[in-house]
Structures are given as C-alpha cells and as structure tokens.
Amino acid sequence: MSGNNRRTLNTGFVVTVLGLALFVGSGTAFAHGVGYRRLGMSAVALEFFYSTGESMAYQNARVYSPKDGKAFFQSGLSDEFGRVSFVPNIQGDWRIMVKDEEGHLAEAVITVTEEFILGSGEVSAETAAGSSIPMGGELLIRALLGVSVLFNIAAFVRKCT
Amino acid sequence: MHISEGFLSVPVLSAGWLLAAGEVAYGLKKTEPEGIVRVAMISSAFFLASLINIRVGPGATHLSLIAPMGLLLGWGAPPAVFAALFLQAVLFQFGGLAVLGANTVSMGGAALCVYILFGKIVRDNNRGIQTIAAFAAGAFGVMMGVGMTGLWLVLSDRSLFPAAWLLVASHLPLAVIEGIFTAFLVIFLKRTFPDVLEPVRLK
Known part of the structure; x- marks a missing residue:
C-alpha cells in the first residue's frame, strides 16, 4: 500500500x-x-374571589388529585382574575385550594367524571363544595353574630369582675 | 397576617397558647370593668376589618388595626384580639383554632408594644409629633405583627425562612397604609373625642 x-x-x-x-x-x-403541542383535552377552570366580590388574584393555588390528597398535582398562582385551571387525568373528586398571605383560604371540590375527561360531556364537572368564605346574606348574619357575641362576652366579663 | 392551620409544629403551637393565655389573663386582670365595653367595641372593629379587602399591587389585604387597638385599649388589646380571632376562625374560617394562641401573641403582642412605645407620645405631644408618632405606630404595628408571624413559621420549620421573609416584605405597603390610617384616626379623635385616646384604665 x-x-x-x-x-x-x-x-x-x-x-x-x-x-x-x-x-x-x-x-x-x-x-x-x-x-409543545396543542391539546384538545377538557380543562376545569374556576374563579376564586373574596366575600366582597374582589378576585383572589395572584394567590397561591394548589390542585390535589383524587389519587393523592397530600402531594399536590399542580401548584402555582391564580391569574389576574383569580382564576385557576387544570387538566384532570382521572375521574373522582379533585380539590382546589387558593390561599392568600392573610390566611384566607378558599377551597373547592370538583367531581370529574370519565365523560368529562374523554371530552364527550359538555358540563361533566360540577362543584361539590364552594368557597370556605361565607357570601352575601350569610356573611352579614355571621358578621352580626360575631359582633353580638363580642358584646355578650363583654357583658359577661363585666358581670363577673 | 393570620397563620393558617397546619403550618406550626406542636411545640410552637403549645408555646403560642401558653404565651397567649398569660397575655390575655394579665390583660383582663389589668382592665377596669368600665373599660370592657370599649374593648368589645374595638374588638368588633378588628373582627369586621378582616372582611374589607384593599387591593395592594397584585394581591389584596385588609387593615390589621393593630396600632389603633394598642393606642385605644392598652393592656385591653390582647383579650380583644383573642376574642376577635376566635370568632374569625369559627365564623369565617380565617386562621384556625389550633393556631389561635400564636396569632393572638403576634397581633395582641404587637398592639401591646405599640401602646408601650407610642402611647404616651401620641397622647401628650403637639399635633405634628402626634401625627408622626401615630404614623410610625401604625407602620410598626403591622411590621411587628407580621414579623412575629414570620418568627412562628421559622421556629416551626427553618425551611420556611424564605416564605417568612417574603411575608414580611409583602406587608410593607400595608404598613404604609396602616400608618396613614392611624395618623388620620389620631388627628380625628384628638379633635372630636380626645378622651378616647386615653387607654382603658388600668387597675
């Protein structure tokens, strides 16, 4: 070579x-x-707000799957309008919690059906439990009850001392 | 500013309850029976203030009224805070019953510090100094309350330090708002009901 x-x-x-x-x-x-690819899957979208009607914007949001109630499935912040959305992958009761820095906690439980996941149902997810904060008339009654209790406690303490 | 259930360890919760019990019992002991109605009135304002949200930046908050409570109630503040926080937890699910002790110490303790540090200055000086002192008292009340809240969190779990720091920093706008509110409140009360600025009479 x-x-x-x-x-x-x-x-x-x-x-x-x-x-x-x-x-x-x-x-x-x-x-x-x-x-990335665009999905045609059904998403659950919720809006969280204060009793005064103001949205819980940019607050900590967590979504818990029916499979594991302790480790969150999704975590992040609510959007400008207090909205949180997620794409459920299994049927069952999904828990969505939004909490602000003041300790106000709104919790929703959404029942997701198999039809909803498959996308065949229009409205297959329904709210099983709403906000933990009472609203409207109930809020007013509770506020008045609270003030009444405070004055009654004062009257009781004054009587005892 | 409320700590919610599930964040504090059992030793910290116990310490909170112990300190709160002492604070509330001593506060009740020091308060004259005639002052109890005023305690109930200010406690009601504190209880209702949590329902009125103010938009600050991207989030929302509400007036804490820590400084007005300290300035108007003195030693009567811790019992007022305890009763209001208990009702907020039961009726509105704000905070919680297990963390009631820690929350009482944070807010009641801050109100007490406002009374000790600023009470005399706000009562006995000219309007200019009163206004500045009232602003400082309002801002200090918020920052001390939230600082103690952060301290409870860090004592429970060191890894919560960044969250506690963020909590304190995020309350700076509220401290300014509360300072302005307290200054206006003091000016208004000095003009209309000067006697109200005398704290609840002590035994």
Missing part, C-alpha cells in the same frame, strides 16, 4: 469518526430539546 493510499484511508477514518460523533451528539441535543 502506498503512502498516499494510507493517508486517504486515515482521513476517511477521521471523517467517519467525526460524522458519527456529530450524529450521536445531535441525537443527544434532540433528546434535551423542548417542544
């Missing part, structure tokens, strides 16, 4: 190895790449 032929073989070997390395490398790069 002449010197020229050996050089050509060596060059061919180097090019092959480099090509292989580039192929493997590019494969690795694709494996770490990101992408």
Whole structure:
C-alpha cells in the first residue's frame, strides 16, 4: 500500500469518526430539546374571589388529585382574575385550594367524571363544595353574630369582675 | 397576617397558647370593668376589618388595626384580639383554632408594644409629633405583627425562612397604609373625642 493510499484511508477514518460523533451528539441535543403541542383535552377552570366580590388574584393555588390528597398535582398562582385551571387525568373528586398571605383560604371540590375527561360531556364537572368564605346574606348574619357575641362576652366579663 | 392551620409544629403551637393565655389573663386582670365595653367595641372593629379587602399591587389585604387597638385599649388589646380571632376562625374560617394562641401573641403582642412605645407620645405631644408618632405606630404595628408571624413559621420549620421573609416584605405597603390610617384616626379623635385616646384604665 502506498503512502498516499494510507493517508486517504486515515482521513476517511477521521471523517467517519467525526460524522458519527456529530450524529450521536445531535441525537443527544434532540433528546434535551423542548417542544409543545396543542391539546384538545377538557380543562376545569374556576374563579376564586373574596366575600366582597374582589378576585383572589395572584394567590397561591394548589390542585390535589383524587389519587393523592397530600402531594399536590399542580401548584402555582391564580391569574389576574383569580382564576385557576387544570387538566384532570382521572375521574373522582379533585380539590382546589387558593390561599392568600392573610390566611384566607378558599377551597373547592370538583367531581370529574370519565365523560368529562374523554371530552364527550359538555358540563361533566360540577362543584361539590364552594368557597370556605361565607357570601352575601350569610356573611352579614355571621358578621352580626360575631359582633353580638363580642358584646355578650363583654357583658359577661363585666358581670363577673 | 393570620397563620393558617397546619403550618406550626406542636411545640410552637403549645408555646403560642401558653404565651397567649398569660397575655390575655394579665390583660383582663389589668382592665377596669368600665373599660370592657370599649374593648368589645374595638374588638368588633378588628373582627369586621378582616372582611374589607384593599387591593395592594397584585394581591389584596385588609387593615390589621393593630396600632389603633394598642393606642385605644392598652393592656385591653390582647383579650380583644383573642376574642376577635376566635370568632374569625369559627365564623369565617380565617386562621384556625389550633393556631389561635400564636396569632393572638403576634397581633395582641404587637398592639401591646405599640401602646408601650407610642402611647404616651401620641397622647401628650403637639399635633405634628402626634401625627408622626401615630404614623410610625401604625407602620410598626403591622411590621411587628407580621414579623412575629414570620418568627412562628421559622421556629416551626427553618425551611420556611424564605416564605417568612417574603411575608414580611409583602406587608410593607400595608404598613404604609396602616400608618396613614392611624395618623388620620389620631388627628380625628384628638379633635372630636380626645378622651378616647386615653387607654382603658388600668387597675
């Protein structure tokens, strides 16, 4: 074998190895790449608000799956209008909690049916329990009750001392 | 500013209850029977204030009324805070019953500190100093209350330190609002009902 032929073989070997390395490398790069696709799945969307009607905007929100009531399925913040949405993957009672920094906690339990997940039902998720904060007339009654209790406690303490 | 159920450890909850019991019992002992009605009235305002939300930046908050409670009730503040927080927990699900002790110490203790540090300055000086002192009292009350809340969280779990720090920082706008509110309240009361600024008479 002449010197020229050996050089050509060596060059061919180097090019092959480099090509292989580039192929493997590019494969690795694709494996770490990101992408997205649009889903046609049904999502549950809820709006959380204060008793005064103001939305619970940008507050901590957690979604708990029926499968695991302790580890959250989804965590994040409610949007500008106090809305939280998620895509349930199994049927059952899903718990959604929104809590602000003042300790106000709104909790909803949504019953998701199999039809809802499959997308065949228009309204298949229904609210089983609403906000933990009383609303409207009930709120007024509770507020008045609270004030009444405070004055009654004062009257009792005054009588005892 | 309320700590919700589930955040505090059992030793911290116990310490909270112990301190709150002492604070409330001593407060009741020091308060004259004639002052009890005023305690109930201010306690009612504190109880109802939690229902009125103010939008601050992206979130919402409500007036804590810690400084007005301290300035108007003195030692009567801790019992007033305890009763109001109990009713907020039972009727509105704000905070909780297990954390009632810790919340009482945070807010009642802050109100008491406002009374001790600013009470005399707000009562006995000219209008300019009174206004500045009232603003400082309002801001201090909020920051001390939220600082103690953060302390309870960190004592329960060191990993909650960033959350506690964020809680304190997020209350800065409320501290300013509450300072302005307290200053206006003091000016108004000085003009109309100056006697009200005398705290509940002590035994």
